[in-house]
Amino acid sequence: CVLKASQKRRPLSRLLEQLLRNLEKRDPHQFFAWPVNDNFAPGYSTIIKKPMDFSTMKQKIDDNEYKSLNCFISDFKLMCNNAMKYNKPGTVYHKAARRLLHAGLKQLTPQKLRPLGDILT
């Protein structure tokens, strides 16, 4: 039988794409969808040494840069922590990052991931 293009992807890539889609749902304002622009965030690129956003994570999945789930989770945490570092507590972005991190890590617990079986081993 002929596999559809999506089925030809590596199992890890397909899993990470699914996890990414679920994480993106927790960012309704799309504050994390694209790299933060210094014009809207003065001094961002001097304060945040390793920027990260969902579009960059998607590109890394497509380029097979993630060798494990943990590398993917590290970038997700980096993205949220960047926002909590640059933006003061109480700002819309700091609050959004804290909520996204909390909701996202709940989706990435072993209990939630175990049903996905030995893809992760």
Ligand SMILES: COc1ccc(C(=O)NC2CCC2)cc1-c1cc(C(C)=O)n2cccnc12
């Ligand atoms: C891709 O980044 C963005 C895209 C759109 C918006 C946005 O629509 N902001 C409107 C809500 C009040 C203006 C904000 C951001 C944004 C994210 C962030 C983060 C994630 O730190 N940020 C920080 C300072 C200023 N703007 C932002």
